[in-house]
Amino acid sequence: MSDTPRPSLDDLLRAMGEAGARICELDAAEAGAGNISVYLGWDVDPAERFPIAEQITLPLPAPALAGRTLLATGSGRRLRQIAADPEAAVGAIRVHEGGSTATLFSSPRRQFERLTSEFNSHLAVHQDQVARRGIGFQAVVHAQPPHLTYLSHIPAYRDTKAMNAAILRWEPESIVAVSQGIEVLDFMIPGSDGMQAANVAGLREAEIVLWSKHGTMSRSDVSVLRAVDRMEYAETGAKYEYMDLVAGRAAEGLTRAEISGVAHAFDIDSPWV
Numbered sequence: 001m002s003d004t005p006r007p008s009l010d011d012l013l014r015a016m017g018e019a020g021a022r023i024c025e026l027d028a029a030e031a032g033a034g035n036i037s038v039y040l041g042w043d044v045d046p047a048e049r050f051p052i053a054e055q056i057t058l059p060l061p062a063p064a065l066a067g068r069t070l071l072a073t074g075s076g077r078r079l080r081q082i083a084a085d086p087e088a089a090v091g092a093i094r095v096h097e098g099g100s101t102a103t104l105f106s107s108p109r110r111q112f113e114r115l116t117s118e119f120n121s122h123l124a125v126h127q128d129q130v131a132r133r134g135i136g137f138q139a140v141v142h143a144q145p146p147h148l149t150y151l152s153h154i155p156a157y158r159d160t161k162a163m164n165a166a167i168l169r170w171e172p173e174s175i176v177a178v179s180q181g182i183e184v185l186d187f188m189i190p191g192s193d194g195m196q197a198a199n200v201a202g203l204r205e206a207e208i209v210l211w212s213k214h215g216t217m218s219r220s221d222v223s224v225l226r227a228v229d230r231m232e233y234a235e236t237g238a239k240y241e242y243m244d245l246v247a248g249r250a251a252e253g254l255t256r257a258e259i260s261g262v263a264h265a266f267d268i269d270s271p272w273v
Contacts, residue, residue, distance in 0.1 A: 009080040012083055013090060015224040019085025019141065020073075022228050024080040028215070028233060030074040035116035037127040038224060040069045041136030046092035048104035051144035056093075059120040060196070062158065064131035070095070072119055074112025091115055117191045118142055121199045124231055125219060128200045139224040144229050147238035154210040160184045163210065164272045167237030169253035172262045177233040178213035179263070179270040180206045183259060187212045208234055243269070 006014070016036050023029045046069060047053070070093040073082070077089035087107030093115070094103045104115070116122070122140050129135055148167075151157040157166060162182040168174045183202035188195040188211070199217055202209035208218035208230045216234065220226035244251045254262075255273070263273040 013086040020079030020082040028145040036120040056126040060126040145235035170240035
């Protein structure tokens with residue numbers, strides 16, 4: 001992101017709309033499920049698109065984000081409707097000095113009472129990544145891809161090593177696109193402090209985590225759509241794995257040597273080869 005022109009607020013809202021549409025095309029966000037947030041590490045004035053301002057207390061301190069702006073979807077908003085009317089579904093959050101409070105900018109067309117119920121996990125990931133790595137941009141996406149979520153209901157797959165062995169063996173592109181694999185978390189109450197803490201820790205090493213029996217959260221320093229791409233590759237691997245289960249384990253899949261060969265050819269450093 002630092003080597004490319006900074007996207008405008010219009011560009012980012014358009015990207016959030018495209019991402020929301022793609023998530024829904026994958027059946028990964030029924031009704032109001034799923035949420036998206038974006039961290040902007042540069043000065044931006046949200047008032048033109050979001051002229052209504054109110055003071056809010058953040059769910060956790062985020063001092064590394066002070067003076068910066070986040071875009072986040074509202075609770076209960078349908079991701080498939082962002083593109084048609086982003087002001088109805090998205091709020092802009094300017095974090096105050098000290099990181100405990102913020103100004104929430106919204107539109108007269110706002111159709112949500114509060115930000116997504118998982119805003120604490122989004123905010124915690126942004127705070128952690130900015131504080132630790134000094135990044136200037138990050139997109140975080142939560143979705144509920146059906147095949148990944150289904151596999152996490154099976155105890156044998158509810159393990160990081162087992163899940164990566166299962167989903168990275170079906171397409172040569174997978175080890176390239178999801179080179180750090182997927183971190184599997186135990187089931188936790190959505191929006192809870194435990195979920196927040198585990199989510200932050202999981203996304204330090206991996207770029208996508210699986211919330212068992214719930215869904216995924218993925219992140220990207222490049223674009224909103226790249227965060228969705230990571231979920232899509234992982235979900236496609238899970239779909240193949242599900243198909244193989246249904247077919248009675250008839251398929252071979254890529255061997256470990258074949259996966260390693262792909263990783264070597266594309267100069268990929270991965271713990272899963």
